[in-house]
Structures are given as C-alpha cells and as structure tokens.
Amino acid sequence: MKATVVVRLKSEVLDPQGDAVRRALGTLGFEGVKNVRIGKIVEIEIDEAHSKDPKDLTERLAKMSDEMLANPVIEDYEVKLG
Amino acid sequence: MKATVVVRLKSEVLDPQGDAVRRALGTLGFEGVKNVRIGKIVEIEIDEAHSKDPKDLTERLAKMSDEMLANPVIEDYEVKLG
Structure with a gap:
C-alpha cells in the first residue's frame, strides 16, 4: 500500500524559499x-501485513508525522492513502 | 488561481534522504x-489576468518547472491546476 504525507509550512510562517522562487x-x-x-x-x-485496516494505517501515519516527518511548531501535514 | 507542481526524484535515482527516514x-x-x-x-x-486559459497556464507551469522548479536530469514533475 502506498501512502502520501504532504508537509506544509503553517500559513502564518514566512517562507523565504518560496519568496526566492517567486x-x-x-x-x-x-x-x-x-x-x-x-x-x-x-x-x-x-x-x-501493516496496511489492512485503513483507519489504523491513517493513525500510524499521523503518529509518524507527529514524531518525525513534520515539525509541529512550524508545519502542518496531510495524510492520504493510496 | 492556485496551481501545484509536485517534483519527485526519478524512480531510477537513489533517495538517501528517503532511506534515512525509512x-x-x-x-x-x-x-x-x-x-x-x-x-x-x-x-x-x-x-x-494570467490564469484565464487552463491550457496556456499548464504550459507556462511546465515551462517554469523545466526552467527552474525541477532539475530535469534527476527529477520529474507533475502540474495540477486548482
């Protein structure tokens, strides 16, 4: 099973990289x-074996995001299955 | 109008960052x-003013990707409108 986590800077956080690209x-x-x-x-x-229950998988991906993939202070994340 | 460009490493390119996360x-x-x-x-x-014609906009986003947002040697990109 493939899953995608999209990590974005929170809207109130400045994005100097984005400004440079603009x-x-x-x-x-x-x-x-x-x-x-x-x-x-x-x-x-x-x-x-670890992707049978979509609800459980979504919760585990959220936990991965909270613990590692996203910085909760400045970033939000969105989990998508499939 | 909002548009999204997703830039990924080509499948044949190693992803040390991804391996480290894994x-x-x-x-x-x-x-x-x-x-x-x-x-x-x-x-x-x-x-x-610059997003009236979706076809034209998609072409311009592809040009932005080719010229700047993606490294054509090691990356692919996908343009999504909206």
Whole structure:
C-alpha cells in the first residue's frame, strides 16, 4: 500500500524559499506569480501485513508525522492513502 | 488561481534522504515501512489576468518547472491546476 504525507509550512510562517522562487520566476519573465509556498511530499510504501485496516494505517501515519516527518511548531501535514 | 507542481526524484535515482527516514521510522518502532521517497510540492498562486486559459497556464507551469522548479536530469514533475 502506498501512502502520501504532504508537509506544509503553517500559513502564518514566512517562507523565504518560496519568496526566492517567486522573485526568480519574475526575473525569468514569468508574469502574474503572486505567491509561492514550498512544502515536502513523503511517499511511503507499507507492506500488506501493516496496511489492512485503513483507519489504523491513517493513525500510524499521523503518529509518524507527529514524531518525525513534520515539525509541529512550524508545519502542518496531510495524510492520504493510496 | 492556485496551481501545484509536485517534483519527485526519478524512480531510477537513489533517495538517501528517503532511506534515512525509512531507517529512522524503523528505529522509532514503526513496522512495515518498505520504502520512503521524498519530493517537493510547490504551491503557486497566479493572478486572474494570467490564469484565464487552463491550457496556456499548464504550459507556462511546465515551462517554469523545466526552467527552474525541477532539475530535469534527476527529477520529474507533475502540474495540477486548482
């Protein structure tokens, strides 16, 4: 089973990397770019034995995110199965 | 209009960061994690004037990806509108 965890900076947190990309896109001549936010996508493959119960799997992925994949102080995360 | 570009390492490219996360998850006691791949998600806000024609916008986002958001040698990208 494949699962995806999308990790984003919280909306109130500044994103200097995103701002740098926005300015660079403007320099390259791409007009109309109002805002850029950069996040992380973690794609996890779980073996069959540990992915039978979707509810349990979602809870375990949330625990992985809380403990390791996301920094709870500045980041939010979203878990998607499949 | 919001658009998202998901940038991933090509499948044949090793992902040491993903491997490190996989091992760390195992150390934290999360069983059944067979593989982890880490990518980038770039969320772009484009003003109305430059996002009227979805086909044109998709082409411009692909051009942004080719020129800047993704490294064509080791990365693939996927453009999603909305």
